[in-house]
Amino acid sequence: MMVRTVLLAGCLFCLRPAVVQAGMPSVSLDLTQVAQLRLQSISFFLMVLLLSAFILKLCWNLLAKDFSKLPRISYKGALGVSVLWGLMFLFVLTMISGARELLTPGAWEKTGRTYQLVEDQPPDGAQSAESGASVDERRRKLGELRSALFMHVATHQGKFPDKADETTFADEFWLQPGSLQVKYGYVSGTKKADPPVPLAFEQAIYGDDQQLILYTDGAIKVLPTPKAQDVLNGK
Template sequence: MRKSALAVVLLMPAVALAGMPHFSLTELASERLEAISFFLALYVLVSLGVWGLWRRLRRDVTRLPALSFGSALAMVFLLGLALQLVLSMIAGGRELMTPGAWEKSGVTHRLAPTLLPSDSELVLQARRQRLDELRLALWAHAADHGRVFPASDQGTEIAPARWKVLGDSGMHFIYVGGQKADESSLPLAYEPGIFGRERWVLFANGDIQRLPIEAIHRALTAEATP
């Protein structure tokens, strides 16, 4: 009887008390841990592939020495170092041919802002693409919520990355909540002031246009005026 009662107590789910400490990784640490885990898994898979191919080739070419899995790991590692050396030489040559054209951004390099005009056609289309990605997320949310868009851009309905504009500024699109999909032609989201006077704007009917900020404000105030 005592053993049965003890078994019931052990099998019952424990109740978590409020205020108990909870530890978790930050978003940046979690992303880096995922990247490292993916790299290690890919490294092991590539080594397994090299090991298997070597064993298969050895059946036909018997003069080849036996290759253990540890040796396959070392071979892939050495090949990776050789490729890294080649890429470093290419990057060094690029810097020598265009001194000052590249600047460090994290672990990589990018063109200096003075050499990458913000109004170039390529950048304009990239900015529009970022707004179009937000449009897809908003319409997917509206399809599951009776055509209603999120009340604000501070909720968890849409991933935070979808609200961010193009670039490393960390700024978000300006969002006008409280609307429904395809119900009006009001501006729904548009770029902030870092992009100057001409900005991409998404309307509640799904249209995306590039308009001066004055036209965007007029569209907002015209709808609000009775």
């Protein structure tokens, strides 16, 4: 009788409608979205690094079976080699970025963690309606030609090319900015001199009574067109 009473009471209790609260407390970090992305990036980087070290250890020890003089490597050693290789690649990429900036000064700007080409935004009043090139853009483009010419000097026993068509770099460096696709002028047979003499110059096609001249010491001067013509004629 007692057992039946207990069973009946249990069934009635189970059938009684009630709100049941269940669950286990959890501990989590309340991070911002930026912090979560950084944490995910770091964890992914560590996972790739550890996995690369494990793969390197397997490949190295497989080769060690065929080459008796090749010592076996531990996981700690493989991890150290992976980190060292990563630092070497980072150094090489940094050198490549530096060389790119030297060859095209001012052509790249930092956007976040990467670099992109600077968009042409000529200042007001400094743009030629005929060619679509500002003075700043013309100076930057002539600076690229300067870098290419001085790179040629560094690889040709300190000598400038005798003629423009004897250079080893791309013909794009000789094109002036703008829609007309005009090439820079070049003073043939120019050598380093003191005082500096004109080396290259832009054609007067912009209609603003200004002309840029590159000198043998690397200086770029903006001169009025009549004065620039006198300088180029040796007057």
